[in-house]
Amino acid sequence: MNVETSVRVEDKLFYNRYLVDVGRPHIKVRAHTKPSPQLLALLKVCPARCYELNDKGRVEVTVDGCIECGTCRVIGEPTGDIEWSYPRGGYGVLFKFG
Numbered sequence: 001m002n003v004e005t006s007v008r009v010e011d012k013l014f015y016n017r018y019l020v021d022v023g024r025p026h027i028k029v030r031a032h033t034k035p036s037p038q039l040l041a042l043l044k045v046c047p048a049r050c051y052e053l054n055d056k057g058r059v060e061v062t063v064d065g066c067i068e069c070g071t072c073r074v075i076g077e078p079t080g081d082i083e084w085s086y087p088r089g090g091y092g093v094l095f096k097f098g
Contacts, residue, residue: 016067032058047069048069
């Protein structure tokens with residue numbers, strides 16, 4: 001009998017290791033009063049769900065758990081909504097299972 005099992009992205013992300021560079025995030029959301037369409041899109045397209053809407057209606061990023069996939073660079077960096085750089089050596093994500 002062939003039984004397929006589904007695996008959620010969150011379950012796979014759990015296996016990765018993250019070393020956060022405290023005080024030096026590699027992604028920053030630029031100050032805004034009203035989020036642009038691109039910032040709002042990051043709430044949905046970030047596979048690690050690093051972007052959230054705070055109680056003031058602004059988009060915030062939490063780099064803990066970022067898988068450095070580049071999705072936010074494609075959407076937010078060209079519009080000037082985010083600043084992105086590579087984490088310093090030794091920090092960031094370490095993929096355990098490819």
